Amino acid sequence: AQSVTQLDSHVSVSEGTPVLLRCNYSSSYSPSLFWYVQHPNKGLQLLLKYTSAATLVKGINGFEAEFKKSETSFHLTKPSAHMSDAAEYFCVVNSGYSTLTFGKGTMLLVSP
Amino acid sequence: GAGVSQSPSNKVTEKGKDVELRCDPISGHTALYWYRQSLGQGLEFLIYFQGNSAPDKSGLPSDRFSAERTGGSVSTLTIQRTQQEDSAVYLCASSLVLGNNEQFFGPGTRLTVL
Numbered sequence: 001a002q003s004v005t006q007l008d009s010h011v012s013v014s015e016g017t018p019v020l021l022r023c024n025y026s027s028s029y030s031p032s033l034f035w036y037v038q039h040p041n042k043g044l045q046l047l048l049k050y051t052s053a054a055t056l057v058k059g060i061n062g063f064e065a066e067f068k069k070s071e072t073s074f075h076l077t078k079p080s081a082h083m084s085d086a087a088e089y090f091c092v093v094n095s096g097y098s099t100l101t102f103g104k105g106t107m108l109l110v111s112p
Numbered sequence: 113g114a115g116v117s118q119s120p121s122n123k124v125t126e127k128g129k130d131v132e133l134r135c136d137p138i139s140g141h142t143a144l145y146w147y148r149q150s151l152g153q154g155l156e157f158l159i160y161f162q163g164n165s166a167p168d169k170s171g172l173p174s175d176r177f178s179a180e181r182t183g184g185s186v187s188t189l190t191i192q193r194t195q196q197e198d199s200a201v202y203l204c205a206s207s208l209v210l211g212n213n214e215q216f217f218g219p220g221t222r223l224t225v226l
Contacts (some may be wrong), residue, residue, distance in 0.1 A: 012145070034214070036217075042219065043116075043217045043218055043219040044203065044205075045217075046214055046216075049214060085179060090155065092212075099145065099157045100145075100157070100215060101157075101159060101173075102147075102154060102155040102156075103154075104154045105154060105155075108174040
């Protein structure tokens with residue numbers, strides 16, 4: 001079985017400050033992990049993915065995530081938030097099954 | 113096409129009517145997936161296809177829901193006798209092969225059942 005917990009439903013930051021979106025997972029097997037972003041009225045876009053290579057994964061738009069097996073975590077970070085980063089972010093796990101399991105999402109709010 | 117496309121983008125229907133939602137995956141992608149995104153429920157998996165075959169229909173919410181895929185390409189999700197609780201955004205995704213590969217998502221179809 002696999003599951004994903006996104007620890008915050010909403011995160012608010014000021015433009016130019018760091019972003020941290022937290023994600024914990026559980027999986028019976030070595031998982032692949034993803035972060036997707038969804039801007040209002042837009043489709044889901046892949047930010048980055050971890051597939052058992054380097055544990056620090058760099059994605060698009062300056063985002064990165066670190067896979068920590070001991071903590072079963074895959075937190076998403078960005079050093080400096082932009083207004084355009086405001087969106088909903090989904091942490092996703094795939095343990096080799098045919099489907100993805102999505103977290104409930106974290107809404108990132110960026111204020112000027 | 114360049115990405116996954118879905119039609120219609122919006123659908124408003126009356127309770128009790130049938131609706132068909134269409135998904136065109138990325139050319140060459142053998143695996144296709146349907147998800148539903150609704151307020152309070154997050155994103156839930158409905159069904160996947162490997163080629164034209166859907167081995168596991170257990171994710172479909174009720175027997176009013178069905179899906180098919182023909183020619184290893186286009187897929188349709190059909191909802192019969194729609195109910196208000198069917199209102200949601202229905203997302204389609206495709207991947208090169210089944211398994212751990214990245215899934216590419218379409219823009220979704222927003223279904224509103226009055």
